[in-house]
Amino acid sequence: MLETINLTKIYRDGTIALDNLTFIANSRIVTLLGRNGAGKTTLTRILSTQLLPTSGIARIEGFDVVKDAKKVRKIIASIPQEAKSIGIASPMEHLVMYLTARGLSFKEATEISRSALKEVGLWEVKDKPSDELSGGMKRKIFVAMALASNAELVLLDEPTTGLDPYSRLEVWSVLKSIKSKILLTTHYMEEAEELSDEVILLHKGKLIAKGSIKELLAKFDNKVRVEGIGEYKIGRLRISYVDRNEASDYVGKYVIKPITLEDLFIIYGGESLEE
Amino acid sequence: MRSSFLLAFTIFYGWSSIRRGFVYVLTYLSIPLAELFLIYIITRGDFVKFAIVGGLISVMANNGFSLIGDLVFLRLESRLQDLLVATSIGPSDYIMGLMLANLLYSSPGVILYIMLAVIYHVLTLTNFIPLLIDVTLLLFSTSSIGFFLASLVPHTRYGWGLAGLLSSILTIIPPVFYPYTFLPKSLYIPLLILPTTASAIFSQGITNLVNTSVEMLVVSFLVLLLESILFFFLSVRFSRWRER
Numbered sequence: 001m002l003e004t005i006n007l008t009k010i011y012r013d014g015t016i017a018l019d020n021l022t023f024i025a026n027s028r029i030v031t032l033l034g035r036n037g038a039g040k041t042t043l044t045r046i047l048s049t050q051l052l053p054t055s056g057i058a059r060i061e062g063f064d065v066v067k068d069a070k071k072v073r074k075i076i077a078s079i080p081q082e083a084k085s086i087g088i089a090s091p092m093e094h095l096v097m098y099l100t101a102r103g104l105s106f107k108e109a110t111e112i113s114r115s116a117l118k119e120v121g122l123w124e125v126k127d128k129p130s131d132e133l134s135g136g137m138k139r140k141i142f143v144a145m146a147l148a149s150n151a152e153l154v155l156l157d158e159p160t161t162g163l164d165p166y167s168r169l170e171v172w173s174v175l176k177s178i179k180s181k182i183l184l185t186t187h188y189m190e191e192a193e194e195l196s197d198e199v200i201l202l203h204k205g206k207l208i209a210k211g212s213i214k215e216l217l218a219k220f221d222n223k224v225r226v227e228g229i230g231e232y233k234i235g236r237l238r239i240s241y242v243d244r245n246e247a248s249d250y251v252g253k254y255v256i257k258p259i260t261l262e263d264l265f266i267i268y269g270g271e272s273l274e275e
Numbered sequence: 276m277r278s279s280f281l282l283a284f285t286i287f288y289g290w291s292s293i294r295r296g297f298v299y300v301l302t303y304l305s306i307p308l309a310e311l312f313l314i315y316i317i318t319r320g321d322f323v324k325f326a327i328v329g330g331l332i333s334v335m336a337n338n339g340f341s342l343i344g345d346l347v348f349l350r351l352e353s354r355l356q357d358l359l360v361a362t363s364i365g366p367s368d369y370i371m372g373l374m375l376a377n378l379l380y381s382s383p384g385v386i387l388y389i390m391l392a393v394i395y396h397v398l399t400l401t402n403f404i405p406l407l408i409d410v411t412l413l414l415f416s417t418s419s420i421g422f423f424l425a426s427l428v429p430h431t432r433y434g435w436g437l438a439g440l441l442s443s444i445l446t447i448i449p450p451v452f453y454p455y456t457f458l459p460k461s462l463y464i465p466l467l468i469l470p471t472t473a474s475a476i477f478s479q480g481i482t483n484l485v486n487t488s489v490e491m492l493v494v495s496f497l498v499l500l501l502e503s504i505l506f507f508f509l510s511v512r513f514s515r516w517r518e519r
Contacts, residue, residue, distance in 0.1 A: 078361035
């Protein structure tokens, strides 16, 4: 279970990354959604015990991430945003190093790494230096780490950024097969829709919505999206949300679409989308 | 210390470099070898023994200081430090892992200098162990300094520059490649603060390159030992592992 109580992070330059954030999440795959600067990575780093909060409490399975950091580290695996492989080291060397850091013996780490590399499709290149691998393969090294960790909670910060659609599907299938709970950060709506049991929408460090996608969309069940007119301005695109029974007024003049997770992002993100 | 992690990290970062990036290993060797060559030419071979001992000290000190570049890169670019902070290991395991990886990586240079030292009768059965302890302590103290400084570096672009600068200053100015007796006596104590000076005085004394009193040998060794413990403690205690 993930829990935060009035969690706040203010960086030295005065930036408020998290602003009294309070929530409880207990689903298998929880997704953090939000624009750049929403506070997703800051929250992930605090929960991963990599960064100290300014104030407030964050707990994982009841353990405080500040006071019980050592206990938290035993039950989590965290793959940072923009984690990059070391060019001279092979996927196998990456995994064994990571698993021994998690407390496994060298022999155990080697055995588990073998099966994880097979599962993510890196077995054939397990001994190649990673700078000879494609971008997707390099990213999969970290997915293999998450898979091999067997942690109670895996925190993945944008794990599929930069991957082609095929590789992304591969990663999704691995994530679905992992038994661990997952806290996922992503920009991709389709990824959130595909994987999430619960979504937490953040905006400027604050919680703006939380629930399953079905629950969140249900609030807008009677609405449709009209493109070309409206109060929401994204670049040159104008969007409005109207009742279904009024949609006929717009047919032929504007593009009408059903409400998706992306629209929740726009609605809850509010006026800031005009920035 | 987690021996499994140290072994795995040494393979991950050190052995992989030797296997797949041998040109880096040659780069590591090039500056001390160039200095050895220059000293040989300029002094017509008279100071070659100092250059050999100095080369060994220089390789070890460079190892420690070059950690700054590695650590900054691993923290800010590859995010390896973030990955490892959220595991069971602590900063001391990480420093040791990197130190061992770099030692393995520079082992061709160390072996070369040991061979030269044997050929030129600098290294004997009696001074081998004290000299080994001396350069190990030097590696330990410079690695700790490197780790501490690296944790304060805010941008990757400063990392390698600072490493190169410290390496050059702390292996050229102190009496690493020349007899420490060239220094005015009043500078002995102030310069002993630098681990390279303490290491060089002890090495030159124990190999009989300079006639050194027992007191000087003991003082230089104790200073190096204390510095190693102090710098290691300071780096683990005060460097940034978990960010604030």
